[in-house]
Amino acid sequence: MDNEFEKKVMGNQAKLLYRRLVGQQPHPLAVTLLLAVITMLLSTGGVYALLHGAHGAMAAVSVASAMAAAYVYAWSFRPVYLVNFAAYKPAPAHEATRAQSLHHYRLNGAFNAESMDFKKRILERSGLGDATHFPASLIVVPPDMCLRTANEESHAVVFGVVDDLLAKTRVRPEDIGVVVVNCSLYSPTPSFTSLLVNRYCLPHDVVTHNLSGMGCSAGVIAIDLARRLLQVYHDTYALVVSTENLSLNGYQGNNRPMLVSNVLFRMGGAAVLLSNRRSERRRAKYQLIHTVRTHHGPSDRSYACVTQEEDGMGSLGVSLSKDLTSVAGDALRSNITTLAPLVLPLREQLRFLCSVVLTRVFRAKARSSCIPDFTLALQHLCIHAGGRGVLDELQRSLKLSEWHMEPSRMTLYRFGNTSSSSLWYELAYCEAKGRIKRGDRVWQIAFGSGFKCNSAVWKAVRTVDGAVAVEEGSPWAQDIHLLPVHVPKVMPIDDDASYEL
Numbered sequence: 001m002d003n004e005f006e007k008k009v010m011g012n013q014a015k016l017l018y019r020r021l022v023g024q025q026p027h028p029l030a031v032t033l034l035l036a037v038i039t040m041l042l043s044t045g046g047v048y049a050l051l052h053g054a055h056g057a058m059a060a061v062s063v064a065s066a067m068a069a070a071y072v073y074a075w076s077f078r079p080v081y082l083v084n085f086a087a088y089k090p091a092p093a094h095e096a097t098r099a100q101s102l103h104h105y106r107l108n109g110a111f112n113a114e115s116m117d118f119k120k121r122i123l124e125r126s127g128l129g130d131a132t133h134f135p136a137s138l139i140v141v142p143p144d145m146c147l148r149t150a151n152e153e154s155h156a157v158v159f160g161v162v163d164d165l166l167a168k169t170r171v172r173p174e175d176i177g178v179v180v181v182n183c184s185l186y187s188p189t190p191s192f193t194s195l196l197v198n199r200y201c202l203p204h205d206v207v208t209h210n211l212s213g214m215g216c217s218a219g220v221i222a223i224d225l226a227r228r229l230l231q232v233y234h235d236t237y238a239l240v241v242s243t244e245n246l247s248l249n250g251y252q253g254n255n256r257p258m259l260v261s262n263v264l265f266r267m268g269g270a271a272v273l274l275s276n277r278r279s280e281r282r283r284a285k286y287q288l289i290h291t292v293r294t295h296h297g298p299s300d301r302s303y304a305c306v307t308q309e310e311d312g313m314g315s316l317g318v319s320l321s322k323d324l325t326s327v328a329g330d331a332l333r334s335n336i337t338t339l340a341p342l343v344l345p346l347r348e349q350l351r352f353l354c355s356v357v358l359t360r361v362f363r364a365k366a367r368s369s370c371i372p373d374f375t376l377a378l379q380h381l382c383i384h385a386g387g388r389g390v391l392d393e394l395q396r397s398l399k400l401s402e403w404h405m406e407p408s409r410m411t412l413y414r415f416g417n418t419s420s421s422s423l424w425y426e427l428a429y430c431e432a433k434g435r436i437k438r439g440d441r442v443w444q445i446a447f448g449s450g451f452k453c454n455s456a457v458w459k460a461v462r463t464v465d466g467a468v469a470v471e472e473g474s475p476w477a478q479d480i481h482l483l484p485v486h487v488p489k490v491m492p493i494d495d496d497a498s499y500e501l
Contacts, residue, residue: 078276080227081284082458083171083237085272086164087424088157089475090133094267097130098123098493105262107141110252110315115259122263124490127388127409132416133267137247150186150247157243157269158192159199165239165271166200168472173200177236178229182211182218182420184449185308185318186245196241207233215306215448216384218242219420220456223272224291230276237277243269244419249308251317258309258317264387268418268425286442286458290342294335294453302327306449325393331453332397335445336372339455343377343441371397374443375404378457380435382426384446385412388489410483415475420446425475429483432476434466 096104102120105111111119137149158181166173179202181192190198193208209225211218219242226238246265251258275284296302305321321327340352352372374381381404383394391412395405407426411418415425423444430436442458470477 078231078234079278079281080230080288081275081277081280081461082286082288083273083275083280083284084165084168084472085270085285085424085427086161086168086473087421087428087475088161088164088243088267088269089477090157090267094133094136094139095131096134096139098128098491099130101134102493104139104141108143108252110254111259112254115254115256118256119259119263120493122260124493125388126263127391127412127487128264128266128416129413129485129487131414135247135267138250143250143252145248145250145252147188147248150245151188153247153267154183154186154188154192154243154245155195157267158195158241158271161243161269161271162196162200162239162241164473165273169273171237171273173202175237176200176202176239177206177233178226178238179206179208179241180211180222180226180229180238181209181241181243182214182222183243183245184213184215184218184419185249186247187212192241196239213449215450215452216386216417216419216422217446217448217450217452217454219270219423220291220444220446220454221293221452222420223274223288223456224293224454226274227288227291230274233276235277236275238274240272240274241269242272242420242424244421249316249318251315253311253313253315253317255311255315255317255319257319257321258311258315260320261318264417266416266418268415268421270421270424272424281461284461285436285464287461288456289441289459290339290455290457292335292339292342292455294331294338296327296331296334296451296453299327299451302331302451305451325389327451328390328447328453329393329397331447331451332394332445335453335455336374339457340372340374343443343457344372344374345376348372348376371399374398375400377441378443379437379440380407380427380430380442381405382423382430382442382444383408385409385415385422385426386417386447388412390447406484409487410485413485413487414479414483420448422446428469428474429476429480431464431469432466432474432480434464436460436464438463 102116102123105119106116135153137144137153179193179196181196183192187210191210193210196202197206197208207229211222214221222240222242226240230236230238244265246267251262301323305324305327307319308316309319310316341349344352381400383391385391385408391405391408407429410429411422411425418425423446427442438460440460442460444456445453447453470480
C-alpha cells in the first residue's frame, strides 16, 4: 500500500502544480474583462450603443449583473489579520541544564544504564542548550504524573499566555467570537476551550473548537480553522491557543524509540489573536495570505512513524520511528508542490514545473532541482524546531542559509521542542532581532503525526520594531542580546557539573 501511495503522490505533483497555475487565472481574467467592458461603455460610443441599441436593456442588465457579481466577490473574502501574539516564558524555577536533567533521570530509577547512555548521546547531539524548561511534575523525584499536575501545568501555560495576549491587545473577552485550542497529548474534561470560556467569561454564543492528537503541526491547523471560521462570522476576533502537556507523557521505560521524546520535548505555549475587522489593519502586525495542509494518512508508513502507545511493560509514551526523516521529506515535497504556485514568481514556477516534469515523467536524476528557491518570495522562515536532524535535512533540501535557519535553531537551543507553539517562539525571535519589515513575507512550516506537513504564509502589515517587541514582553527579552550562538554538532555534557534542581 505504501508503494502505491508514494507513486500516486509523486506522480500527481506535476498535475497538481498545473491545476494550481491554471486555477488562479479565472478570477484575474474575469476582473480584467469587466474592466474592459466598463472602459468601453464609459466611452461616448459605448454609452450611446448601450442606451440606443436594439438590445440596450439586455446589455444594461448584463453589465449591472457583472458589476454586482464583481462587488460581491470582492467583499465576500474577509482578510484575516494577526493583531498580536504571545509566547509563554516559564519561571526560572523550571529551568534545568542538560546535566541536571540527566542526573534527574538517573535518580528516577526507571531507566537502565543502556537507556541513560542513549539519552546522553541524543542530548549531546540534539541542539538543545542548558536553559530549557520542564514542568514541576517532572523535576521532582519520583515524577508526580497525575491529572492534578497535568491541570496545574496547563493552567499555568494557557492562562499565563492568554493573560499576556489580552494585556497586549487590550481586547475585551466579550468581543471574542471564536476560540480554537490545540493540545495533542492531553484532552481533559471539561475541554480547554470550556476552561477559557469559564475563566474569561466569554460570550454564550462563542464558537469553540478543541483539537487533539494532531502532533506538532496542529498550530497551523488551528490557524487554518480560525481563518475559515472568520470567513463566516462577521466583525469578530478569534483566539488561537497552541500548547502541549508533558506531565502525563513523560515516558518511564527503556524502549529506545520512545526515549527520544523525553530528550527533546519541553514546556511551552503560545496564544494568537486574529481578526476579520478591517479597522484592525491599522494596528495589526500581519495578514494571513495562504494556508496549505498536507496529510499522508493513507500511507501505513507515514501513519505509524509517530504514535502514542504502551511499551511491553505498560509504560505510555510517544514512539518516533526511524522513518521519520524520510516521511517528513515526502510530506514536505507534497506541501511545497501546492504552495509553490501560490507564492513564487512566475519564472521560478516555470522552472519548478520543468524540474517536476523531468524528474517524474522522464525519470531524470537531478532530484535536487525539484526544490524551488522559496527565498525569492519568502523573506523569513519559521521551521518547526522538532530536532536538529529535521532542521539539518530541511536546510539541505531547501538550500537555506544559516541566517534563514537561525530562528529555528535558536528556538531549539533556548526552549527545546515546544511542539506546535515553537513556530511562535521563532517569529518572536525574528521580531526581537528587528528583522520584520513592512511587506515581508513569513513562512511557517510544521510537521506532525498523521503524518502531516502544514504551511502558513503571513505578510507583514507594518515594520515591527525590535526594541518595542522586547518591551511588550517577548520570551526572548533576557537572551536576545546574547544570540545567536554557535551550536556545534556535538555538545559534550560535563558529568561533574552541578546537579541541584
